Structure formats: structure tokens, C-alpha cells
Amino acid sequence: MxxxxxxxxxxxxxxxxxISLGLWQNFGESTxxxxxxxxxxxxxxxxxVHLDLANNYGPPxxxxxxxxxxxxxRDLRRDELLITTKAGYRAWPGPYGEQGSRKYLRASLDESLxxxxxxxxxxxxxxxxxxxxxxxxTLGALRDxxxxxxxxxxxxxxxxADRTAAALVVARSIGLPLAVHQPAYSMLNRWVERxxxxxxxxxxxxxxxxxxxxxxxxxxxxxxxxxxxxGVPAGSRAGRGGPLRPEWLTDEVLAHVRALDVIAxxxxxxxxxxxxxWVLRDQRVTSVLAGARTTDQLDENLAAAAAEPLDDxxxxxxxxxxxxxxxxxxxxxxSDL
Ligand SMILES: NC(=O)c1ccc[n+]([C@@H]2O[C@H](COP(=O)([O-])OP(=O)(O)OC[C@H]3O[C@@H](n4cnc5c(N)ncnc54)[C@H](OP(=O)(O)O)[C@@H]3O)[C@@H](O)[C@H]2O)c1
Numbered sequence: 255m256x257x258x259x260x261x262x263x264x265x266x267x268x269x270x271x272x273i274s275l276g277l278w279q280n281f282g283e284s285t286x287x288x289x290x291x292x293x294x295x296x297x298x299x300x301x302x303v304h305l306d307l308a309n310n311y312g313p314p315x316x317x318x319x320x321x322x323x324x325x326x327x328r329d330l331r332r333d334e335l336l337i338t339t340k341a342g343y344r345a346w347p348g349p350y351g352e353q354g355s356r357k358y359l360r361a362s363l364d365e366s367l368x369x370x371x372x373x374x375x376x377x378x379x380x381x382x383x384x385x386x387x388x389x390x391x392t393l394g395a396l397r398d399x400x401x402x403x404x405x406x407x408x409x410x411x412x413x414x415a416d417r418t419a420a421a422l423v424v425a426r427s428i429g430l431p432l433a434v435h436q437p438a439y440s441m442l443n444r445w446v447e448r449x450x451x452x453x454x455x456x457x458x459x460x461x462x463x464x465x466x467x468x469x470x471x472x473x474x475x476x477x478x479x480x481x482x483x484x485g486v487p488a489g490s491r492a493g494r495g496g497p498l499r500p501e502w503l504t505d506e507v508l509a510h511v512r513a514l515d516v517i518a519x520x521x522x523x524x525x526x527x528x529x530x531x532w533v534l535r536d537q538r539v540t541s542v543l544a545g546a547r548t549t550d551q552l553d554e555n556l557a558a559a560a561a562e563p564l565d566d567x568x569x570x571x572x573x574x575x576x577x578x579x580x581x582x583x584x585x586x587x588x589s590d591l
Contacts, residue, residue, distance in 0.1 A: 260301035266433035266466035270541040274304035282312030308340035319369035342381025354384030354392035378405035389424045397430035409434030415450030439469035442579035466540040478529035510575040530558040
């Protein structure tokens with residue numbers, strides 16, 4: 255049976271399904287390979303042809319790429335998929351195992367290709383801005399990856415509006431098209447809308463440059479669902495000691511989540527569906543990059559792509575509750591967000 259089609263949006267030269275799947279969590283040692291495989295094959299069958307990785311996903315680092323490599327060798331057709339990876343956070347000890355040096359990015363991409371068992375990724379990202387390495391060096395490493403054919407497109411992740419504007423200038427000067435930006439964006443984390451020093455937000459800068467925007471953690475790591483409204487369930491990301499910190503679940507944040515849940519139900523949606531539709535209300539967002547642990551979660555999320563877009567009344571009702579919740583895990587680690 256041919257895979258189902260999800261709507262696509264085009265930007266940066268790429269055609270992306272409006273909902274993509276990330277393999278940050280749930281693709282490591284604590285999830286049986288058969289469960290990982292079931293989820294990925296189900297996603298691809300439903301049209302989720304964009305799979306997002308990084309060298310450090312799993313957990314532990316490298317595990318997600320190794321898993322997807324196993325699936326590519328037996329179950330999946332490489333050229334039907336858009337596979338992305340990144341380097342920038344710590345992957346191995348020492349100065350050449352993190353940040354944005356040419357040495358690290360080049361070695362990491364070679365290792366990623368080996369784990370994935372493919373000769374190219376579709377997008378290779380600088381995972382975060384590195385204040386210690388000149389942009390010319392980091393972006394030069396991305397350009398060389400594209401010129402060598404080991405990556406078809408280049409991207410940056412979690413660079414602020416100002417850093418992105420600066421990166422675009424450098425990229426142009428060295429002959430690198432920067433195709434994609436990957437920032438965190440959700441109803442509880444709206445930094446991409448904030449103006450930089452020239453008055454433009456990251457969404458403005460990316461749109462002007464024609465970059466695709468792939469918005470990650472649109473469910474605020476699961477907080478934008480009803481599951482934390484009565485405590486922290488065992489097995490959830492917060493309950494497992496994952497990167498969703500229980501101290502973020504304050505009464506104030508939960509009151510907003512509760513209100514958003516009521517708005518979702520009034521419109522015949524679930525809260526995750528409302529959260530995805532809200533990010534996609536902005537046409538400058540090319541794809542939302544959601545995570546899922548089960549096929550039921552994935553199916554619930556994919557239904558958002560088939561539903562009616564939010565109307566102006568719903569967007570207005572959401573606005574007082576779509577507030578910064580202090581949950582931007584990436585802010586302090588990205589120097590200037
Ligand atoms: N570039 C970067 O620096 C960066 C950083 C972070 C993430 N990312 C990318 O973005 C992807 C998505 O990030 P994320 O996993 O944080 O995204 P998310 O979609 O905000 O959260 C996904 C988690 O929410 C819960 N969930 C999903 N669907 C649900 C549903 N229908 N009902 C209830 N709970 C639901 C699950 O957690 P439970 O396990 O609790 O069920 C799931 O693992 C990553 O895999 C990665 O590719 C990139």
C-alpha cells in the first residue's frame with residue numbers, strides 16, 4: 255500500500271510534511287527496538303517522511319542514529335525519506351566533541367553517516383550557536399558538507415534572531431545556502447516571536463531569507479496535553495527523569511494548560527491537536543517537529559493535520575493562556591536566547 259499523504263509546505267528548497275517526527279527521546283536503550291521500529295514504520299506509512307535526528311539523540315547519544323540505521327537496512331526506502339542530523343552539543347569528551355568547530359562537525363557527520371548506513375543526510379544542522387568559534391568556521395564546515403554531497407542542505411538550530419541574521423550574511427559570503435532553521439516553538443515558549451535588535455523576530459528573519467522553519471517541541475515536551483493535570487504519571491517524560499523538569503509544572507503553568515484544554519475541547523480537539531494547529535497557524539512555520547512514544551499519540555497528533563485550521567476567535571481565546579512558561583531548556587545553552 256502506498257504511504258498516506260500529509261499536507262506539505264515548501265520553503266528553503268524543501269517540501270516538508272506539516273508534521274514531522276523527531277527521535278530525540280524514546281529511541282534509546284530504555285525503549286525496545288521493536289517498539290521504536292513499530293513507531294517509525296507507522297509514521298512513515300502515515301506520510302511522516304521527515305525524520306529528525308542528532309548525534310546525541312537516544313538517549314544515550316548515538317542510539318537513535320544506530321536504531322534508524324538498522325531500520326534503513328531492512329525496512330525503509332532511503333530515498334522516500336528526508337533524514338536530518340545535527341552536531342553541536344556534547345557527543346564525546348574533550349573540546350572536539352561539542353560546539354561548532356570544523357573538526358567536530360566534520361567528524362560527527364562522518365560518524366552519523368556510518369551509524370545510519372547511508373552516504374548522505376538530507377539536512378545537516380549546526381545544533382546551536384558556538385560563541386567560541388567564528389561563524390565562518392562553523393558555517394564553512396556546513397558548506398563543505400554540502401559540497402562533498404554528504405549533506406544535501408544545511409541548517410541551523412536555536413540561533414537567535416540576531417545570530418541568524420549574522421549567519422545569513424556569512425553564509426552568503428561563503429556561498430552556502432542556509433535552507434532551514436530549527437527553533438523551539440509552542441504555546442508555552444514563544445521566543446521566536448520576540449524582536450531582535452533590528453526589530454525583527456526570528457520568524458521574520460527566516461521568512462525574509464526564504465528559510466524553512468521546523469518548529470520543535472510544539473507540545474512543550476508533553477506538557478501541552480492533559481496528562482500532567484493531576485500529577486506526574488509514571489512513565490511520562492517528567493516521571494522518567496527526562497528533560498521535562500517537574501519543577502516547571504507550577505500551579506500557574508498548569509492553570510494555563512487547564513484553560514487551553516477547555517478551549518481545545520470546545521472546538522472538538524484534544525489539547526495536543528490544538529497545540530500543533532496553533533504553531534501551524536503561522537504560515538512561516540514549515541513543519542512542526544513533534545515527538546511521540548506510542549502510535550496512539552502519533553495518530554492523535556496527525557489528526558491535527560486533517561482538521562480545520564484555528565479560526566480567529568479560537569486564536570484570540572488562546573492568546574491570554576499562550577504565555578512564556580519558563581520552559582525553554584535550550585535558552586541558557588544557546589548563549590543568547
Ligand atoms: N534542535 C534542538 O535543539 C531540538 C531540541 C529538542 C527537540 N528537538 C527535535 O524536536 C523533536 C520533538 O521534541 P519533543 O519530543 O520535545 O516534542 P513534543 O512533541 O513537544 O513532545 C513529545 C512528547 O510529548 C508526549 N506526547 C506526544 N504526543 C502526545 C499526545 N498525543 N498526548 C499526550 N502526550 C503526548 C510524549 O511524551 P511521554 O513520553 O511523556 O509520553 C512525547 O514523547 C525531537 O525529537 C527532536 O527531533 C530538537
